[in-house]
Amino acid sequence: MDPSPPEPPRAAGLRPPEHRVSRRAIGVWTVRLLMGGLFLTALLSAAAWALTSLGWTWPPGWVREYAPFVPVVYGVYALIRVAVVPSWRYRVHRWEVTGDVIYTRSGWVSRTWQLVPVSRLQTVDHTQGWLERLFSVATLEVQTASYAGSSTIEGLDADQARGLSEELAVHAGTLRDDAT
DSSP states (O other), X not given: OOOOOOOOOOOOOOOOOSEEOOTTHHHXXXXXXXXXXXXXXXXXXXXXXXXXXXXXXXXXXXXXXXXXXXXXXXXXXXXXXXXXXXXXXXXXXXXXXXXXXXXXXXXXXSOXXXXXXXXXXEEEEEEOOHHHHHHTEEEEEXXXXXXXXXXXXXXXXXXXXXXXXXXXXXXXXXXXXXXX
């Protein structure tokens, strides 16, 4: 009897990473969207005012007629976006660090799943802008030599991001030293 060849190992299924980002990231994303929405609404309002009040004759009549509605429509869109996007983004963005892989998932319409081998890490960046400092969150960015091998985890708790960056830097250094 000829023994049948052993089955090749099956690859693990793609699953959601274990951890969510900090709940305070919702505040950062909300303020960013609100600031951007307010700025663009103000800019559109200024353009609508210029079109209707300065007596310009070069724009077509229908443009001058409907110009005041553009900032209103955009303002409503911006408010809906501020109300929906941050909480949806919080539900979707996830991360996990295992002994050998950094695993992230982001995106709410188009999903991006990334697996970055810890042994390939070149740099680990921990950044915290003024708005992130205000909400006590940070961004962790890990980069490899590969074009597609970099990953960003935005919205981590600040202390967690700091500890994770130190841990990953030490772990990557240990793996790199073992490989030489």
